[in-house]
Amino acid sequence: MTQDVEMKEKDHTTPSHSVTTVVPSTFQNLKEIASLIETGSYTKEVRRIGRAVRLTISLRRKLTASVLSAFLDFALVPGSEAHTRLSVYLPKQDEHEMEVDTATSVSQASGKHLLPELEIYCYLLLLLFLIDQKKYNEAKACSSASIARLKNVNRRTVDVIASRLYFYYSYSYELTGELAEIRGNLLALHRIATLRHDELGQETLLNLLLRNYLHYNLYDQAEKLRSKAPRFEAHSNQQFCRYLFYLGKIRTIQLEYTDAKESLLQAARKAPLAARGFRIQCNKWAVLVRLLLGEIPERTIFMQKGMENALKPYFELTNAVRIGDLELFRNVAEKFADTFNADRTHNLIVRLRHNVIRTGLRNINISYSRISLADVAKKLRLNSQNPIADAESIVSKAIHDGAIDATLDHTNGWMVSKETGDIYSTNEPQIAFNSRIAFCLNMHNEAVRALRYPPNTHKEKESAEKRRERHQQEQELAKHIAEEDDDDF
């Protein structure tokens, strides 16, 4: 019996090496990650596990079925419950090869005690692989199994891997268009994470839930959940960016434009440079919100590298609003209707009509000291049965809202612009000056408050090697975010 195994082993070590040259290196890397997870789990250092997850992402493109099956055999005891559960999801290979792999690793793995971290990590690897191979249905089954398993594991060191799993769980369902199904499950997971004080998990799940709701345009539910879910200082920058983006969207729909603008701009700024898709989305929404607020976004926003094309419809839209030409606005809205529908911003654009009229009116108000309402209607190109009466009430509302400074003369049908007085004879400049200085000072104070000092810096100086390691980590993180967001959009 033993001889038999040995025979096979000899037989197949050679071909497996020759077939794929990448195998040893990727497999080696995976082994290193596994040992990283092991030490992390024994020493209870969450940091190490986080690092392991980041390293995995860089390996993502190199994963193959054979590497994975080798790794499964290495990490889990072949023939054990966990092993059989996981290997189901791997595409079937040559029967022969499987046997051999089993044989080779029995000796290494059997002595080890199986760590839940490793098991969960194997799920993550598999899931990444299945999604990359576009086997979405298998990915769905695998992620559901992993989530079921996760519910029974309560260790802080698992949290980091778990939060990634949550993400891919939701992602695999999104890819198959069945997001609504897992809503209840996500809510349950969020509850569990809250009870276990797993803040990273809560953060991730809250975002996934918001995404889930917004996917179906359930803004009401999203806002209710958001306002009631516990908030704490963000653990992960990427999750925080997403949160800001979702928050901005909700607020835009609910007409809280000022707050929405703040969230969206912050999200766009905080997002890593490489996350292009995400930043484009943020910019699109931010442009709309600023237009709705009556601001005209600067041209540089539309000229950002790599975004010119994606933002072009919004650029033309901005142009139409800036000129205040209803006809042009209508044309742009029609021309890019498909884009706007795909971005699901169509309703916001309908809201913009009102701003176009306002801008047009303001231009007329500045240019003429007195103009008949018929001409106003003509200039605004109001298409209605009764343009003069429409123009009159629109002008009177604009005056009421303080958009223009004028009076109406009903008997003659005129709009008379008021003389703009000397602004410097009032307190206005003083107030503007004060608000700007207050802004700068506030910014400075915020910056001071935001400075962070890593613990123990006074004790040990950062060695060159450590610094290099840290830089590498940061880069990995940025790449990681970038890849995910590319997937998203």
Added chain:
Amino acid sequence: MDPKLTEVSQLFERFKAAFLRNDFDTCTRLLSQLKVSLTQFRSLPPLFEATPNAIDELNLARDIYEHAVVLSVKTEDQDAFERDFFQLKPYYTDAGNRLPPSPQEHPILGLNLLRLLVQNRIAEFHTELELLSSAAMENPCIKHAVELEQSFMEGAYNRVLSARQTVPHETYVYFMDLLAKTVRDEISGCSEKAYDFLAISDAQKMLLFSSEQELLEYIKEEHSEWEIKNDFVYLQKAKESTPCKEIPSLQLINQTLSYARELERIV
């Protein structure tokens, strides 16, 4: 057929009969009985259990709530409308794929939009709007409400008022009447700022009064500061935005001191 279901549908038939007779008291009484008996079906929201009669039960319940919404409009009870509508909503959103679409769906959704508009809950109005598909937006009932909101925001009030003549559904009239009142308040608010004075006859036309008497009463009640002098309504007294003569010294001192303090902190 399930005896419970038969019982409820019989009760519902009686409700519908009373509804046709416009006997609203009986209707309200029967409706509360119906609502209680609906709680016994496990296939309805929020449980959504897949019982053998689920489709029939869901259909019946949806029908009942649709009638309840319309009844609340007829009895002019906005709170009841809101309650019934929220009970009805899951049947459209969550059970929509299992039931054949209801012909009442769009009129009721449009009615709800109109209610939000009347109550000036614009944020909720837009939230509801996001839930509608582009096909639903083309429906005359929904479109009516959406266009109303637009005209309302722009200030094209006469378009709002003329929309009353083109209501897509008889139940809309109640809310349109409420809206007309809101519009009148808006118009008077805007005119106050926009005009120095108006001829009484013009004001009467603009504020949609059928007689001068009504206008005068309205002015007395709502805008006692308006002046009426020989056939003209003077909406605002001559107000001069006087340029600032004196320097707000106290405020300036405070500001300058705070700058100094902050600067000191930086340096």
